[in-house]
Amino acid sequence: MSAPLLEVENLRVSFPTHSGRVEVVKGLSFTLGRERLGIVGESGSGKSMTGRSILKLIRKPGEVTADKLHFDGIDILDQSEKQMRAIRGARISMVMQDPKFSLNPVMTVGQQIAEALVTHQKLGRKEVQQRILDMLTAVRINDPERVAKLYPHEVSGGMGQRVMIAMMLIPEPELLIADEPTSALDVSVQAQVLDIIDDLVTRKGMGLILISHDLALVSRYCDRILVMNSGQVVEECAAGQLDQAQHPYTRGLLAAMPVLNETRDELPVLDRTQWAGT
Amino acid sequence: MSALTLKNLDISYGDTKVVHGVNLDVPEGESFALVGESGSGKSTILRAIAGLAPEWTGEISVLGTPRTHRVDRNVSRQVQMVFQDPYGSLHPRKTIDSALSEPLAIHGIGNRDERVEAVLKQVGLDQRFRFRFPHQLSGGQRQRVAIARALMLEPKVLLLDEPTSALDVSVQAEILNLLKRLRREQNLTFLMVTHNLPVVSFLCDRLAVMRHGRIVEIADVAQLKQGELREPYSRELLAATAG
Numbered sequence: 001m002s003a004p005l006l007e008v009e010n011l012r013v014s015f016p017t018h019s020g021r022v023e024v025v026k027g028l029s030f031t032l033g034r035e036r037l038g039i040v041g042e043s044g045s046g047k048s049m050t051g052r053s054i055l056k057l058i059r060k061p062g063e064v065t066a067d068k069l070h071f072d073g074i075d076i077l078d079q080s081e082k083q084m085r086a087i088r089g090a091r092i093s094m095v096m097q098d099p100k101f102s103l104n105p106v107m108t109v110g111q112q113i114a115e116a117l118v119t120h121q122k123l124g125r126k127e128v129q130q131r132i133l134d135m136l137t138a139v140r141i142n143d144p145e146r147v148a149k150l151y152p153h154e155v156s157g158g159m160g161q162r163v164m165i166a167m168m169l170i171p172e173p174e175l176l177i178a179d180e181p182t183s184a185l186d187v188s189v190q191a192q193v194l195d196i197i198d199d200l201v202t203r204k205g206m207g208l209i210l211i212s213h214d215l216a217l218v219s220r221y222c223d224r225i226l227v228m229n230s231g232q233v234v235e236e237c238a239a240g241q242l243d244q245a246q247h248p249y250t251r252g253l254l255a256a257m258p259v260l261n262e263t264r265d266e267l268p269v270l271d272r273t274q275w276a277g278t
Numbered sequence: 279m280s281a282l283t284l285k286n287l288d289i290s291y292g293d294t295k296v297v298h299g300v301n302l303d304v305p306e307g308e309s310f311a312l313v314g315e316s317g318s319g320k321s322t323i324l325r326a327i328a329g330l331a332p333e334w335t336g337e338i339s340v341l342g343t344p345r346t347h348r349v350d351r352n353v354s355r356q357v358q359m360v361f362q363d364p365y366g367s368l369h370p371r372k373t374i375d376s377a378l379s380e381p382l383a384i385h386g387i388g389n390r391d392e393r394v395e396a397v398l399k400q401v402g403l404d405q406r407f408r409f410r411f412p413h414q415l416s417g418g419q420r421q422r423v424a425i426a427r428a429l430m431l432e433p434k435v436l437l438l439d440e441p442t443s444a445l446d447v448s449v450q451a452e453i454l455n456l457l458k459r460l461r462r463e464q465n466l467t468f469l470m471v472t473h474n475l476p477v478v479s480f481l482c483d484r485l486a487v488m489r490h491g492r493i494v495e496i497a498d499v500a501q502l503k504q505g506e507l508r509e510p511y512s513r514e515l516l517a518a519t520a521g
């Protein structure tokens with residue numbers, strides 16, 4: 001593993017409520033090289049907030065503090081908004097959950113991808129056009145010239161998500177954060193979309209943070225896994241060793257999933273009082 | 279007796295026909311799954327049975343009686359539906375109590391107080407939730423309310439449209455256990471739409487694989503568990519799940 005791409009130490013995210021500030025991420029630390037890291041947890045475990053704070057996307061009144069939040073040597077917390085704009089998209093980008101709400105409905109697919117590219121690089125029109133078509137081909141869209149002229153409502157969910165991946169990867173970032181990239185998609189399309197992300201990430205030697213609630217899926221596509229519960233990492237393990245997980249929460253999550261050859265009469269349920277979680 | 283019989287069922291939305299010639303027979307007490315990708319028409323079949331997609335031709339029979347195209351009180355008493363999204367399917371300005379009492383008021387059933395209390399108990403919700411609003415409940419609790427509402431009229435058949443796909447795995451386990459217990463206790467018939475094959479394996483007896491508005495295969499769950507589905511498309515689905 002080369003020098004770490006991302007170093008996070010004691011990351012805390014909090015929001016004010018009527019009864020004082022509530023911490024949703026409580027002292028998270030990890031380092032990421034050019035590898036694939038999975039963050040798993042249930043709703044409210046703080047996994048998405050972790051992803052967003054790396055991009056400094058948490059707005060007031062939310063508050064992010066950390067002993068260290070360095071991306072490639074740059075202190076993210078010290079950057080101004082203007083400086084962040086040069087990083088977001090160009091060096092770190094994020095694939096959101098639902099293509100329906102994350103694409104601009106009044107711009108064609110091609111225009112949106114072009115916008116992502118020209119914001120960060122000065123290129124000629126022909127070159128931009130070529131890069132768009134190449135990128136759409138890379139995300140396995142069959143007829144890129146036609147699709148580039150479509151509006152988001154004219155493409156299916158799976159295709160929309162591929163368009164978004166194309167948009168995020170076209171400036172060739174070093175780190176990709178994928179926040180539940182497939183939970184809005186069909187099972188049959190999920191695998192395709194993840195294969196595409198996986199393929200592009202490995203080919204370009206990028207870092208990947210895959211945020212998901214699906215343990216099985218994360219273990220299939222990542223090298224390392226962090227399991228989060230109520231703002232804290234409860235377990236860290238190599239993806240291959242997930243079945244040997246120790247923490248009762250991880251074990252509970254694994255057991256609660258029905259399997260294809262199900263013989264249990266009742267599924268074990270998490271005892272929530274044990275972690276005082278959501 | 280069969281709980282649900284569909285014969286040569288075609289369903290359209292306007293000029294677009296989305297379900298073509300579906301034949302299906304679900305005996306009483308069975309749990310039957312419809313699986314397939316988005317747009318394959320599986321939810322539309324449930325909507326037609328519930329009376330939400332009135333443009334159909336063919337025959338829909340519920341417990342031996344053919345269904346008409348209009349709103350049918352007898353059908354609603356016997357067939358109730360649970361929707362996918364627990365956030366969207368409860369009225370935001372109505373308390374749980376009034377959401378649960380409404381079907382009773384519509385059908386002129388008395389003794390509401392006790393019935394609401396009893397149904398909350400059945401779905402494992404504490405009485406303190408009774409006078410709360412949906413936004414004060416978690417996703418899993420809301421789905422329990424949606425199931426409770428469907429049980430209010432003591433139906434024989436439940437139509438379940440992806441009842442757990444919006445929930446976390448641990449909450450999904452709770453809801454699946456609940457559905458399984460309710461079916462055992464009240465001898466319910468389930469017709470469930472899902473694209474999660476492990477859920478089918480846990481909860482259902484038979485399944486139909488749908489594609490482009492047609493049923494391509496009907497199989498036993500035993501066949502699913504052993505990976506012995508015949509049609510190439512069913513195998514594709516199976517492969518996508520198994521990875």
